[in-house]
Amino acid sequence: MTREELPNLAESKLTALVVDDNFVNQSIHQKLLARLGITNEVVCNGKEAVDAHCSGRNYDLILMDMDMPIMNGIQATKRLREMGIESKIAGVTTRANEGEKKEFMEAGLNDFQEKPLTISKLLSILHKFDFYVQT
Amino acid sequence: MNTIVVGQLQRQFQDYIVSLYQQGYLDNQFTELRKLQDEGSPDFVAEVVSLFFDDCAKHFYEFYYRIRERPDHVDFKQVDSGVHQLKGSSSSVGARRVKNVCIAFKECCDVQNREGCLRCLQQVDYEYKMLKTKLQDLFNLEQQILQAGGTIPQVSMN
Numbered sequence: 001m002t003r004e005e006l007p008n009l010a011e012s013k014l015t016a017l018v019v020d021d022n023f024v025n026q027s028i029h030q031k032l033l034a035r036l037g038i039t040n041e042v043v044c045n046g047k048e049a050v051d052a053h054c055s056g057r058n059y060d061l062i063l064m065d066m067d068m069p070i071m072n073g074i075q076a077t078k079r080l081r082e083m084g085i086e087s088k089i090a091g092v093t094t095r096a097n098e099g100e101k102k103e104f105m106e107a108g109l110n111d112f113q114e115k116p117l118t119i120s121k122l123l124s125i126l127h128k129f130d131f132y133v134q135t
Numbered sequence: 136m137n138t139i140v141v142g143q144l145q146r147q148f149q150d151y152i153v154s155l156y157q158q159g160y161l162d163n164q165f166t167e168l169r170k171l172q173d174e175g176s177p178d179f180v181a182e183v184v185s186l187f188f189d190d191c192a193k194h195f196y197e198f199y200y201r202i203r204e205r206p207d208h209v210d211f212k213q214v215d216s217g218v219h220q221l222k223g224s225s226s227s228v229g230a231r232r233v234k235n236v237c238i239a240f241k242e243c244c245d246v247q248n249r250e251g252c253l254r255c256l257q258q259v260d261y262e263y264k265m266l267k268t269k270l271q272d273l274f275n276l277e278q279q280i281l282q283a284g285g286t287i288p289q290v291s292m293n
Contacts, residue, residue: 022190022220022223022224022227023186023189023190024183024186024187024190024224024227024228025223025224025227027182027183027186028168028171028183028227028228031171031176031179031183032171035171035173067216067219067220094219094222094223094226115223115226115227116164116167116226116227116229117227118164118167119167119170119171
């Protein structure tokens with residue numbers, strides 16, 4: 001997909017939260033979202049993601065890494081669901097064996113993508129959640 | 136704008152970046168990264184790879200301490216965790232050789248092979264520094280093209 005063919009979802013006013021402890025991945029995921037016109041914020045671990053919601057913030061989409069210090073992605077996803085957070089949560093991780101994927105999905109994910117994240121993988125996530133309709 | 140000079144620089148850039156893929160320094164994820172760079176963030180790729188190299192340096196010193204400074208108390212689980220992180224970030228920027236060394240490094244951690252880990256540690260150091268030099272040369276070529284009034288070619292590796 002060329003740059004000119006990328007959809008601009010700015011009119012949808014979607015918001016996203018990037019949850020990842022790695023600065024490289026934070027930077028890339030934020031850029032991917034921004035290129036599609038999605039306003040986004042970033043936190044460094046699951047606890048910060050939970051705290052953000054406790055402070056009243058809410059997001060349409062959460063990109064959740066699995067391995068993080070303090071509170072990992074599985075714990076954070078479970079906690080958010082317990083709090084009644086209904087945002088779409090996509091697990092994004094390099095750990096892709098079936099057992100780990102199953103555990104992460106069962107924590108409450110809506111989707112799972114293996115890192116590295118790309119534009120096409122992000123569009124696949126958005127399409128699955130009906131945030132983006134291919135024309 | 137001297138179109139002949141720009142053309143030469145653009146060809147030089149294309150040849151150089153293709154060679155980096157062919158020699159295994161980079162993979163398709165680097166192409167994906169370049170697609171994200173635009174007029175609003177003209178230094179995006181350089182900024183992200185700079186973060187990556189900072190990550191490499193940080194992890195190298197952490198591994199060095201854990202493996203070399205404490206030979207009788209190597210915490211392979213901690214080392215493995217750090218290698219996993221580095222593998223992730225190398226994968227995200229398309230640093231193929233660094234990623235491959237991390238895969239071998241993890242295997243050494245799994246079997247608690249200290250000597251193997253030491254070799255991988257040296258290899259990580261070598262590969263990330265080599266890639267850093269190569270990418271700096273690439274970014275310098277980009278700057279020369281821009282200063283000559285040209286545009287950076289999009290190079291498809293498909």
